[in-house]
Amino acid sequence: MNWLRSIIMPEIQGWQHARDVDDLFMFILYVSIILYAIIAIGVGYFVWKYRRRRENEVTPDFSHNTMLEIVWTVIPTIPILVMFFWGFSTYMHARVAPADALEIKVVARKWGWDFTYPNGMTFGQEMHVPAGRPVKLLMISQDVIHDFYVPDFRIKQDVVPNRYSTIWFEAEGPGEHVVFCAEYCGLDHSNMLAKLVVDTEDQYQQWLERKAEEVMNMPLPELGKLLYVSKGCNSCHSVDGSRIQGPSFLGIWGQTHRFTDGTSAVVDEDYVRESVLQPAAKIVTGYEPVMPSFQGLLREREIQALAEYIKSLQP
Ligand code: HEC
Ligand SMILES: [Cu+2]
DSSP, rough: HHHHHHHHOOOSSOHHHHHHHHHHHHHHHHHHHHHHHHHHHHHHHHHHTTOOOOOTTTOOOOOHHHHHHHHHHHHHHHHHHHHHHHHHHHHHHSSSTTTTTTEEEEEEEEEEEEEEEETTTTSSSEEEEETTTTTTEEEEESSSSSEEEEETTEEEEEEESSSSSSEEEEEOOOOEEEEEEEEEOTTGGGOOEEEEEEEEHHHHHHHHHHHHHHHHHOHHHHHHHHHHHHTTGGTBHHHHHSSSOOOOTTTOOOOOOBBTOOOOOSHHHHHHHHHHHTTTSSSTTSOOOOOOOOOSSOOOHHHHHHHHHHHHHHO
């Protein structure tokens, strides 16, 4: 009956778990079809057999049949118990990652995914993993509820704010897969996609090195743009002039800003550096002192990059 499977489910390119999920799905489908057929045929047969043939016809008065009742209770219970134990063990398998899994941190936000690798680096909307190695995702949302969904792997897990959730998989071979957000999370929900690239172990290591090198050699404004997103400045600072929690970065370079203590300063490299390392030192008038310090979280080159990026934002 593989033709039925090929109609209703996309081809699996994932891993054993995906096949288990499909097998269970097909088992439930077949059991449902068989039960439906027995009931539908039975109904049809009895409607025909006990149709009214004569005026004033009276049917025999049965109250029950113990044997029949035991049979129709016990027999359907068996496949249902199979469904439960099979489903439970498949579910547990997907929940509990092996202890030696490669851990990738995932941050979901409106509307994208950030993937942080064991070397501490984050490189944007493409996730790379090695084939043949369990990969565990430690996920959290920066804003609303999202849902990490890879149809090819048959895995799906809510990603919520204030609490970590995890999911794991082990891709069998190299290939490309799509990550969707499966929780309606606002305007650009349908564009909240990422590419999941499965490499061989060697390709994966090379990709990590090449990306790390790219970041090291990236022009400063570009690196700044990357950090603006990956370090979360974008959740409080816009680049289009609109006010979020903090002032927009658009066109502030070279301006004189006033602070709550009555002093003022020109927005330049020193000011940006101080804002990032000691945000409480100067509070822009009209704003709350809510910015966290990035002391120890940004390298000198990265601070320069952020300053260059802000400098590049002219209306
Ligand atoms: C939790 C919100 C929040 C985050 C995250 C945040 N900031 Fe801020 N930032 C603020 C607020 C609010 C102000 C205004 C009050 C103040 O001066 O502290 C501000 C002020 C600034 C200023 C001065 C702006 C001006 O108009 O004078 C700079 C520069 C700045 N932030 C840079 C950054 C950078 C770079 C990052 C990311 C590495 C970042 N901020 C992350 C909230 C945030
Ligand atoms: Cu989402």
